[in-house]
Amino acid sequence: QSALTQPASVSGSPGQSITISCTGTSSDVGGYNYVSWYQQHPGKAPKLIIYDVTNRPSGVSNRFSGSKSGNTASLTISGLQAEDEADYYCGSYTSSSTRWVFGGGTKLTVL
Amino acid sequence: EVQLVESGEGLVQPGGSLRLSCAASGFTFSSYAMHWVRQAPGKGLEYVSIISSAGGTTFYADSVKGRFTVSRDNSKNMLYLQMGSLRADDMALYYCAREGRGWYIDYWGQGTLVTVSS
Numbered sequence: 001q002s003a004l005t006q007p008a009s010v011s012g013s014p015g016q017s018i019t020i021s022c023t024g025t026s027s028d029v030g031g032y033n034y035v036s037w038y039q040q041h042p043g044k045a046p047k048l049i050i051y052d053v054t055n056r057p058s059g060v061s062n063r064f065s066g067s068k069s070g071n072t073a074s075l076t077i078s079g080l081q082a083e084d085e086a087d088y089y090c091g092s093y094t095s096s097s098t099r100w101v102f103g104g105g106t107k108l109t110v111l
Numbered sequence: 112e113v114q115l116v117e118s119g120e121g122l123v124q125p126g127g128s129l130r131l132s133c134a135a136s137g138f139t140f141s142s143y144a145m146h147w148v149r150q151a152p153g154k155g156l157e158y159v160s161i162i163s164s165a166g167g168t169t170f171y172a173d174s175v176k177g178r179f180t181v182s183r184d185n186s187k188n189m190l191y192l193q194m195g196s197l198r199a200d201d202m203a204l205y206y207c208a209r210e211g212r213g214w215y216i217d218y219w220g221q222g223t224l225v226t227v228s229s
Contacts, residue, residue: 040156046216
């Protein structure tokens with residue numbers, strides 16, 4: 001099972017919006033609304049920020065939003081803040097025997 | 112408060128074995144599927160294994176299938192990962208994580224480090 005494809009890095013200035021893509025196949029991202037996104041700061045455990053493509057857990061800023069089109073899911077962060085600088089990972093259910101797959105991760109730099 | 116605390120950190124030689132444990136508290140452990148996820152130094156997250164709430168169904172990443180075994184003891188609120196035939200590329204921080212009410216991970220432990228080296 002190959003990892004989902006994410007850009008290695010993205011950057012933006014404070015106040016701007018950025019989008020991180022997560023591309024899979026019809027067996028995972030495209031076939032099910034089970035895409036989730038995780039934020040990981042250096043030396044910390046990952047944190048869930050989006051689940052089921054578009055849903056935000058309680059306590060997560062509404063500056064984070066998720067969407068999906070075909071085999072590609074996207075995470076958009078609006079009103080960038082310095083604290084958003086982190087690594088971001090997508091994850092998805094897959095119909096393959098492994099049942100779960102992560103993306104390779106994207107490093108967000110706030111300029 | 113949900114807490115997941117991994118243990119079993121260690122240095123093991125290539126080909127060796129190690130068992131990781133995860134103590135869960137703050138929720139009804141027997142009602143949730145659980146995941147193991149690993150992260151090699153400086154690398155991304157890699158899915159390892161999932162076990163259903165009752166323990167009767169398990170899934171594995173292709174990279175560990177046949178070498179690792181996930182299990183749980185719901186009477187003790189414990190999750191385990193028995194790792195065998197360890198290789199250098201198994202060296203990583205191993206996270207225990209809870210699956211939410213769907214296909215996503217809503218809580219993570221702090222991880223336990225596995226080092227594979229001769």
